Amino acid sequence: MTEDYRREGPRRVGQVKEVTSLANPIVKDIKALSDKKTREETGTFMAEGLKLVIDALELGWKIRTLVYAKAAKGKPLVEQVAAKTVANGGLVLEVSEKVLSSITRRDNPQMVVGIFESRWTRLSDIRPENGQTFVALDRVRDPGNLGTIIRTADAAGASGVILVGECTDPFSLETVRATMGSIFATPLIRASVDEFLSWQKHAGTELVATHLAGAVDYRTVDYSKKPVVILMGNEQSGLPENLAKSATRLVRIPQQGLADSLNLAVATAVMLFEARRHLLKI
Amino acid sequence: MTEDYRREGPRRVGQVKEVTSLANPIVKDIKALSDKKTREETGTFMAEGLKLVIDALELGWKIRTLVYAKAAKGKPLVEQVAAKTVANGGLVLEVSEKVLSSITRRDNPQMVVGIFESRWTRLSDIRPENGQTFVALDRVRDPGNLGTIIRTADAAGASGVILVGECTDPFSLETVRATMGSIFATPLIRASVDEFLSWQKHAGTELVATHLAGAVDYRTVDYSKKPVVILMGNEQSGLPENLAKSATRLVRIPQQGLADSLNLAVATAVMLFEARRHLLKI
Ligand SMILES: [Co+2]
Ligand SMILES: [Co+2]
Numbered sequence: 001m002t003e004d005y006r007r008e009g010p011r012r013v014g015q016v017k018e019v020t021s022l023a024n025p026i027v028k029d030i031k032a033l034s035d036k037k038t039r040e041e042t043g044t045f046m047a048e049g050l051k052l053v054i055d056a057l058e059l060g061w062k063i064r065t066l067v068y069a070k071a072a073k074g075k076p077l078v079e080q081v082a083a084k085t086v087a088n089g090g091l092v093l094e095v096s097e098k099v100l101s102s103i104t105r106r107d108n109p110q111m112v113v114g115i116f117e118s119r120w121t122r123l124s125d126i127r128p129e130n131g132q133t134f135v136a137l138d139r140v141r142d143p144g145n146l147g148t149i150i151r152t153a154d155a156a157g158a159s160g161v162i163l164v165g166e167c168t169d170p171f172s173l174e175t176v177r178a179t180m181g182s183i184f185a186t187p188l189i190r191a192s193v194d195e196f197l198s199w200q201k202h203a204g205t206e207l208v209a210t211h212l213a214g215a216v217d218y219r220t221v222d223y224s225k226k227p228v229v230i231l232m233g234n235e236q237s238g239l240p241e242n243l244a245k246s247a248t249r250l251v252r253i254p255q256q257g258l259a260d261s262l263n264l265a266v267a268t269a270v271m272l273f274e275a276r277r278h279l280l281k282i
Numbered sequence: 283m284t285e286d287y288r289r290e291g292p293r294r295v296g297q298v299k300e301v302t303s304l305a306n307p308i309v310k311d312i313k314a315l316s317d318k319k320t321r322e323e324t325g326t327f328m329a330e331g332l333k334l335v336i337d338a339l340e341l342g343w344k345i346r347t348l349v350y351a352k353a354a355k356g357k358p359l360v361e362q363v364a365a366k367t368v369a370n371g372g373l374v375l376e377v378s379e380k381v382l383s384s385i386t387r388r389d390n391p392q393m394v395v396g397i398f399e400s401r402w403t404r405l406s407d408i409r410p411e412n413g414q415t416f417v418a419l420d421r422v423r424d425p426g427n428l429g430t431i432i433r434t435a436d437a438a439g440a441s442g443v444i445l446v447g448e449c450t451d452p453f454s455l456e457t458v459r460a461t462m463g464s465i466f467a468t469p470l471i472r473a474s475v476d477e478f479l480s481w482q483k484h485a486g487t488e489l490v491a492t493h494l495a496g497a498v499d500y501r502t503v504d505y506s507k508k509p510v511v512i513l514m515g516n517e518q519s520g521l522p523e524n525l526a527k528s529a530t531r532l533v534r535i536p537q538q539g540l541a542d543s544l545n546l547a548v549a550t551a552v553m554l555f556e557a558r559r560h561l562l563k564i
Contacts, residue, residue: 144426148545148547148548151544151545151548152544152545152548153539154538154539155537155538155539155544156537156538157537157538157539178545180543180545182539185539186539215564216564217563217564219559252564253555254562254563254564255437255438255439255562256436256437256438256439256562257436257437257438257439257464257467257468261437261462262433262434262437262551263430263433263434263462263547265430265545265547265548266430266433266434266548266551269544269548269551269552270551270552270555273535273552277501280536280537280538281499281536282497282498282499282534282536
């Protein structure tokens with residue numbers, strides 16, 4: 001029952017392709033997306049779950065490949081996203097659960113997986129307006145932390161997440177998973193330290209950095225006067241001095257207890273909900 | 283160079299034992315602590331890192347076994363904790379890095395690992411006083427979330443974390459790691475739903491639960507009148523009705539954006555920093 005996509009010759013665009021073999025070259029290509037290098041070369045990444053795929057399509061993300069489990073065949077929502085994928089010139093694969101497990105590296109995989117074109121917003125296109133809040137992360141390393149921060153930024157109504165310096169890739173499977181769909185709703189920007197520093201000079205923002213040396217209580221800043229950028233140091237070493245110096249305010253979250261510090265995603269969340277306190281209503 | 287602890291016969295308490303073999307039965311016993319069942323039967327768990335072990339001993343936790351890498355031998359702080367372990371009747375193991383990697387399931391293991399007696403606080407011993415805040419978690423499942431919540435509770439100055447119903451084990455290696463040492467500083471309580479409900483009837487607390495049906499903005503509650511219990515539903519299904527009914531306030535954290543909800547550890551952090559807002563000073 002081995003199938004080989006290439007051997008079967010060209011097919012009409014959008015035709016559903018059945019795949020049960022792990023050796024299938026399309027499956028291999030999809031699995032290769034676990035490598036950052038492959039994601040960057042192809043400009044694509046993987047997202048799991050029918051709801052996520054529907055949300056992504058509604059938000060205008062370009063789908064290259066839709067993969068679904070045989071068991072999901074015929075379900076109206078699955079058929080709808082399959083039709084949309086075809087209409088966009090994408091490929092639709094119907095696969096065995098074994099193949100889905102292999103693609104997603106999970107025992108109980110989601111029934112639907114989408115391969116999307118990744119999307120970066122250019123820093124030069126970001127012109128912050130009052131009421132907007134951005135999160136800037138200095139060399140964030142942990143994929144789960146980054147995903148949780150993107151999810152929180154979305155929930156708090158932030159306008160984007162700026163990755164400063166060498167950060168973990170937001171399009172890794174682990175990060176995308178942790179965003180719970182917010183990867184599609186939150187503009188992502190990457191910048192070197194120099195690019196970030198020269199951008200922020202003219203951006204007219206309140207640049208609020210958390211810092212151990214911060215003498216200012218994070219709750220005493222007026223977050224309503226200007227657009228706000230919340231700058232967070234990385235998990236290991238905190239904020240380097242050149243970035244700390246660029247901040248208009250160095251703040252600290254008061255803490256008690258034994259722990260050295262809060263988890264990065266937690267600290268970012270506490271900052272975000274404070275900075276947007278006047279903007280969030282029930 | 284294979285060593286077998288049992289074959290070499292009884293030794294004086296506290297004598298340092300060199301171990302290089304993964305087959306050594308003490309090493310096997312330590313590795314068995316990755317099973318919840320073994321942790322519960324032995325009443326012990328593992329914590330990594332010299333700083334954590336020092337903190338734990340200072341806080342009065344009982345150490346059963348200290349394990350350190352050959353490379354750490356002779357370092358004053360390591361010698362001190364070794365001497366303390368011996369004084370407490372514990373065992374000290376000097377091991378190869380290979381053995382440490384195997385014990386901690388890490389490529390670059392910490393140089394020092396401690397096996398401690400686990401410790402639960404009884405719910406009946408908890409008599410909340412004004413100014414105290416507790417976190418109650420309904421069937422929390424994710425070890426990383428639980429660890430991050432314990433870390434945050436410690437940092438925010440909470441007085442304990444109550445695990446209601448079937449929760450993930452706080453003494454698992456993954457959770458202990460995520461607590462960053464706060465496992466030793468935060469009282470942990472476990473309770474069935476019934477135990478929790480009957481305890482809270484007489485505890486005289488403001489029991490604030492986050493709930494999708496909550497019509498009350500979490501920032502409008504007066505957290506200063508009574509001791510506070512923050513009750514959080516689980517990752518998948520939210521708070522069940524019998525627990526929600528027990529709450530004196532059902533609140534919601536206002537959100538914007540695509541995501542359904544905040545990550546559990548993030549939501550707990552936002553609640554904790556709000557409930558203790560009047561108590562936290564820089
Ligand atoms: Co939301
Ligand atoms: Co602290």
